[in-house]
Amino acid sequence: MAPRRRRLRVATWNINSLRLRAPLLRRLIDGVSPDVICLQETKVADPLFPAKVPKSLGFPFVAFRGMKGYNGVAVFSRVPFEEQSDAPDWCSKGDCRHLAVRLDVPGEPVVLHDFYVPAGGDVPDPAANPKYRHKLDFVAEATGWFATTPPARSILVGDLNIAPLEHDVWSHRQLLKVVSHTPPETEGLTAWLATGFTDAVRRFVPAEHKHYTWWSYRNIDWRASDRGRRLDHVWVTHDLAPALVRQVTLKDARDWPQPSDHVPVCVELAL
DNA sequence: ATGGTAGATGCTCTA
Numbered sequence: 001m002a003p004r005r006r007r008l009r010v011a012t013w014n015i016n017s018l019r020l021r022a023p024l025l026r027r028l029i030d031g032v033s034p035d036v037i038c039l040q041e042t043k044v045a046d047p048l049f050p051a052k053v054p055k056s057l058g059f060p061f062v063a064f065r066g067m068k069g070y071n072g073v074a075v076f077s078r079v080p081f082e083e084q085s086d087a088p089d090w091c092s093k094g095d096c097r098h099l100a101v102r103l104d105v106p107g108e109p110v111v112l113h114d115f116y117v118p119a120g121g122d123v124p125d126p127a128a129n130p131k132y133r134h135k136l137d138f139v140a141e142a143t144g145w146f147a148t149t150p151p152a153r154s155i156l157v158g159d160l161n162i163a164p165l166e167h168d169v170w171s172h173r174q175l176l177k178v179v180s181h182t183p184p185e186t187e188g189l190t191a192w193l194a195t196g197f198t199d200a201v202r203r204f205v206p207a208e209h210k211h212y213t214w215w216s217y218r219n220i221d222w223r224a225s226d227r228g229r230r231l232d233h234v235w236v237t238h239d240l241a242p243a244l245v246r247q248v249t250l251k252d253a254r255d256w257p258q259p260s261d262h263v264p265v266c267v268e269l270a271l
Numbered sequence: 272a273t274g275g276t277a278g279a280t281g282c283t284c285t286a
Contacts, residue, residue, distance in 0.1 A: 016286085017278060041286085043279065069279050070286090119286055131285090161286095217276040217286090261277075261286085 009034045012157035014262035018042040032266040038114035040159040042072035065096045080104040115158035120179045139188040146195035156235040162189045168230035197235035204247045234267045243269040
């Protein structure tokens with residue numbers, strides 16, 4: 001029997017509270033018909049995880065890692081998967097920022113990483129700001145891990161909290177000293193990418209085009225001021241790059257009722 | 272140079 005090609009759509013979204021915004025997942029599903037949804041900032045401890053939410057939306061395969069109040073990641077899937085347990089506890093903090101699963105797709109499995117990188121606080125000085133130091137350490141540790149465990153047939157998504165390119169922010173010059181776009185962060189993220197990945201979204205959106213996934217709640221009119229940043233990413237290993245079909249960034253999600261400050265990003269592959 | 276909003280939590284932290 002000839003192997004059947006299969007389209008795989010993977011969406012990533014910083015939902016900023018799963019329990020509060022679960023109703024919005026219907027809009028995400030109607031918008032991009034994802035096979036897999038990776039969430040960040042679920043903000044729910046595991047014993048309180050709303051298991052009915054993914055089931056009722058038609059996603060029977062679920063993994064989650066959460067804690068009280070902060071952080072938290074989850075994967076909802078229509079495709080069977082096995083959770084990988086060999087990933088490190090980044091920076092030994094046990095703070096629920098990563099899940100890795102092995103998707104049971106036609107052919108060899110595809111490994112999917114869902115990351116929530118620390119935001120890093122306000123002051124871009126690792127000596128004065130432990131949150132910024134943690135962020136840089138986290139990225140460096142992930143870079144080291146992928147460098148010594150070279151990834152293949154892998155997808156890495158998530159809120160990486162860094163906008164690496166000049167046109168991933170509304171003003172490159174004005175954000176060079178703002179956490180999310182400082183040289184130590186963008187250089188760190190570039191080194192992590194270089195452990196074996198390609199930036200899937202930028203294969204479809206030219207580097208000279210402004211492209212954002214996050215707009216602050218603190219702007220009265222986010223669309224008019226358009227002071228956005230591209231903090232949410234989809235990377236694929238080089239062996240999967242030829243399979244990339246399209247990307248969709250659901251900018252309209254920023255205007256959904258009671259929105260997250262991040263919008264979903266979805267990538268489709270023809271495996 | 273400043274402050275603006277949002278969510279979980281519980282007299283404040285994180286983003």
